[in-house]
Amino acid sequence: MSEQVRIIEMGPRDGLQNEKTAVGVEARIAFVEALVAAGLDTVEVGAFVSPKAIPQMVGSDEVLRGVGRLPGEFHVLVPNEKGYDAARAAGAEVVSVFAAASEGFSRANINCSIAESIERFKPVMARAKADGVRVRGYISCVLGCPFDGEIKPKAVAGVAKTLWEVGCYEVSLGDTIGVGTPTKAREMLRAVGTEVPIAHLAMHFHDTYGQALANLYAGLEEGARVIDSAAGGLGGCPYAPGATGNVATEDVVYMLEGMGVRTGVDMAKLVAATNEIAGLLGRPPVSRVVNALNAKRSSGR
Ligand code: HMG
Numbered sequence: 001m002s003e004q005v006r007i008i009e010m011g012p013r014d015g016l017q018n019e020k021t022a023v024g025v026e027a028r029i030a031f032v033e034a035l036v037a038a039g040l041d042t043v044e045v046g047a048f049v050s051p052k053a054i055p056q057m058v059g060s061d062e063v064l065r066g067v068g069r070l071p072g073e074f075h076v077l078v079p080n081e082k083g084y085d086a087a088r089a090a091g092a093e094v095v096s097v098f099a100a101a102s103e104g105f106s107r108a109n110i111n112c113s114i115a116e117s118i119e120r121f122k123p124v125m126a127r128a129k130a131d132g133v134r135v136r137g138y139i140s141c142v143l144g145c146p147f148d149g150e151i152k153p154k155a156v157a158g159v160a161k162t163l164w165e166v167g168c169y170e171v172s173l174g175d176t177i178g179v180g181t182p183t184k185a186r187e188m189l190r191a192v193g194t195e196v197p198i199a200h201l202a203m204h205f206h207d208t209y210g211q212a213l214a215n216l217y218a219g220l221e222e223g224a225r226v227i228d229s230a231a232g233g234l235g236g237c238p239y240a241p242g243a244t245g246n247v248a249t250e251d252v253v254y255m256l257e258g259m260g261v262r263t264g265v266d267m268a269k270l271v272a273a274t275n276e277i278a279g280l281l282g283r284p285p286v287s288r289v290v291n292a293l294n295a296k297r298s299s300g301r
Pocket residue numbers: 014017047048049050051053054077079080082083084098109110111112138139140141173174175176204206236237238239
């Protein structure tokens with residue numbers, strides 16, 4: 001596989017939003033700096049959501065301002081116009097709205113139905129268009145929901161079609177609770193691909209059941225070329241019971257480079273960034289590649 005694959009780094013947002021230890025603004029800025037220095041040029045750095053819902057993302061305005069001078073593209077989540085206003089005031093040029101493929105998760109996460117969430121996004125889309133701001137759209141629970149169970153590929157395709165039609169430049173497909181397997185991931189991508197060109201789809205797979213890399217591989221075979229991942233395998237959503245981290249960026253980079261895809265990521269610098277944040281969080285990274293490289297380094301091999 002010789003084509004380019006784009007990695008969107010989730011560590012500072014999805015990675016930290018569910019941590020018991022809230023990481024301060026300075027450390028979040030330093031984390032983004034380290035990720036950019038490692039060659040990750042697109043990083044989701046925060047969320048303009050209710051501070052009651054996600055206190056870990058308080059200060060996202062300061063983080064966004066703090067990284068503004070760095071070379072790179074910085075994304076932030078916005079659930080509504082209030083979030084959009086705050087994101088723009090902090091200089092956001094790319095924002096992400098987030099919907100779900102299941103009614104149960106939509107209600108738990110953003111306190112409204114799927115249809116209502118789209119209505120909330122419409123004024124954000126209109127404002128963004130007028131401001132020249134690009135909008136990415138997420139869909140959660142594309143391979144299963146903690147509340148509603150199995151999710152039909154057709155249901156995902158329907159929401160993707162709507163996000164695409166309202167003007168999202170890319171639709172990121174979230175296996176929020178990491179229950180998917182490669183065959184299901186493939187079927188889902190094929191269904192969504194009938195509504196949104198595959199070049200405009202991203203794979204956002206959590207690794208709860210250890211299937212994320214296999215699911216990504218299946219997606220790459222289908223032609224998908226955008227991957228959301230988090231340094232060290234950080235991540236999770238407080239409204240997705242049982243969910244663990246995103247697929248680890250190191251594991252994705254290792255797989256892609258092994259397949260002959262150049263990622264432009266400096267693995268040693270990335271592992272150093274992950275070790276630094278893991279130290280702050282007080283627990284070791286879950287990434288297999290990070291742990292293998294740390295063990296190799298400490299044994300001097
Ligand atoms: P609501 O209670 O329905 O909203 O929450 P509301 O409009 O009635 O407002 C309630 C309060 O929130 C008010 O404050 C508002 O001012 C405030 P109060 O009067 O009670 O003091 N508020 C806000 N504050 C800051 N920023 C805002 C904002 N909007 C309202 N933008 C709402 C609806 C969407 C706001 C809430 O449910 C919320 O913030 N949810 C966030 C959930 C979230 O961030 N989840 C994690 C990210 S999604 C994810 O991780 C999945 C993903 O990774 C993909 C995947 O893995 O599947 C993307």
